[in-house]
Amino acid sequence: MAAPGEFELIRRFFERPAAAGRARLGIGDDCALLDVPGGESLAVSTDMLVEGRHFFPDVDPEALGHKALAVNLSDLAAMGARPLGFTLALALPAADEAWLEAFSRGLFALADAQGCELVGGDTTRGPLALCVTVHGTVPPALALRRDGARAGDDLWVSGALGAAALAVERRLRGEPVPAGALARLDRPEPRVALGLGLRGLARAAIDLSDGLAGDLGHVLARSSAAAGVPLGAALERGALPVAPELDALPEDRRIALALGGGDDYELLFAAPAASRPGIERLGATIGLTLARIGRIDGESGLRLVARDGAATPLDVRSFDHFR
């Protein structure tokens, strides 16, 4: 049997019946056509995942399919946007059918669960790289922008922090990785329902890809610029939801991983105190722990406050792919 060509492979693994589709026109034309509900804005985010940087060469392709979409859906979640559809551009060293089958299985399982349809793509030969561009919709006045935080807002974070960073650290050292930590790294859960529920409750949000300290730094920088006043934050050390996979580590390591470790894809959000009851109800409704971890204030910079009230300044520089 001849090696299947590009068009056959795309058809076999990526074209699906359009029955449930929300796209007016999907794969197979020059462009996909999507309809945006009246009064809503289109939210767009793109991510490039490269072997050796965003995933290990021996990654399970099904997990990679999940993750490639998950990290993008996480951006929609952090904007409070409802998923609409995504495009996938794929550079592959070879047309490996088993790999494509597993990858597409992981991809579509998440796409179906989140109602986000594959509407277009591009496949080429090259060093393994994946580019997903995701599209969602949100009424613009309800979008959870990074620049909306104000002094006095509570800071909240979903889920638990640090497990993905522990997995990265262990993998890089060639040490065994606890299964729970590996699952957090390989199969992050985009917090789409949380983002939708936070419309009207939160004033600003970001998803944690670079680490809490660095990502909070982005919110503070943009919100300060938008508000025209310096903004900072105090985080309560005792309130940080450190992942149970880190229980065996020394206390300082646990806090360092929770604050500096990336790849958790939880949501960090700022909300006025009046939203507390609504946020607590939301957490109960969607079955997700939401921890109130600190407060935005008018003092520049980021501080970690111990139980005795002593404040330590934190470096807000985040992980940088070019350093």
Add this chain to the structure above:
Amino acid sequence: MAAPGEFELIRRFFERPAAAGRARLGIGDDCALLDVPGGESLAVSTDMLVEGRHFFPDVDPEALGHKALAVNLSDLAAMGARPLGFTLALALPAADEAWLEAFSRGLFALADAQGCELVGGDTTRGPLALCVTVHGTVPPALALRRDGARAGDDLWVSGALGAAALAVERRLRGEPVPAGALARLDRPEPRVALGLGLRGLARAAIDLSDGLAGDLGHVLARSSAAAGVPLGAALERGALPVAPELDALPEDRRIALALGGGDDYELLFAAPAASRPGIERLGATIGLTLARIGRIDGESGLRLVARDGAATPLDVRSFDHFR
């Protein structure tokens, strides 16, 4: 001076004042926010460009910046969509400032000329790969889909064909490339104004990236499926607008390059005979040669018709990146 980090590089070369912007929210948040005019659909297309496959390792980065956006704008043109904004995901082996400066210059020159704003992006270290996802808008009833061609339609093509393929061939052989042919390969002109002008005149369109024969094959396959009847096409050999850069080649080579060579990014479109005067006026208005090269008919397959009326069957298989 310390090597600049990712965020600094992005800011320096890719963040621009939002003054003229059509995006509600651009670079720097989890998602960009774009507004789609009422009654219009969003048109989306994505392309991944990889070194060694889509461009030569010694490509001029300014030309690459142009081309990365041009090939995507060409997809919007082929849908009759008006450019709105684009995202860029970039994997780079190193944070090379001179490279980024030239690349962004080429990119923004075209983006500004076409009113298509950079609204989001992602930068990472890795083997050089570029993923552009472009967004445009079009009233859905006027979209130039691939599946709208019908028996009796004229077939038209813009510009001239084969020069880009000649440049590829010469480059691969290490032979000198005529300047005109190199310009066609490195700096394709997306036919956006043509696509907009063809709204209401053409019934189907595609941009020529794989070659006339193969791309026409896509139109025939989709239009046949949509019409529920077999469709084919007869092309008049004497009507094919072969690029002047091919003048010195034997006649058969010229025709082969015009029919099979990719990378021209001209538009191929099908239109009823009643549209002829409108199409001719359009070509004169935008200063672009539009050649009527054949006709869609009810006989399966693609035929090349010589001046004496003799018809030769053509293979419609297009260039395939995985063969």
